[in-house]
Amino acid sequence: xxxxxxxxxxxxxxxxxxxxxxxxxxxxxxxxxxxxxxxxxxxxxxxxxxxxxxxxxxxxxxxxxxxxxxxxxxxxxxxxx
Numbered sequence: 718x719x720x721x722x723x724x725x726x727x728x729x730x731x732x733x734x735x736x737x738x739x740x741x742x743x744x745x746x747x748x749x750x751x752x753x754x755x756x757x758x759x760x761x762x763x764x765x766x767x768x769x770x771x772x773x774x775x776x777x778x779x780x781x782x783x784x785x786x787x788x789x790x791x792x793x794x795x796x797x798x
Contacts, residue, residue: 718785726781731774738766 743758
């Protein structure tokens with residue numbers, strides 16, 4: 718795995734985890750202002766979710782790096798013979 722592939726794998730893992738974490742702990746606003754969506758979260762905690770996502774993504778990326786570098790799963794190396 719070269720460094721470009723490593724960064725790409727991390728970014729993909731990060732976004733997947735981030736989108737899975739977005740619905741956790743959100744509550745809609747009790748009295749929304751006129752023109753605001755009633756289902757919009759009052760406090761989405763985006764920074765906290767981004768930090769937790771980064772930690773989980775780093776762990777999962779480490780597992781993926783171990784699997785790929787030890788050739789437990791090969792990517793792009795076809796063996797048809």
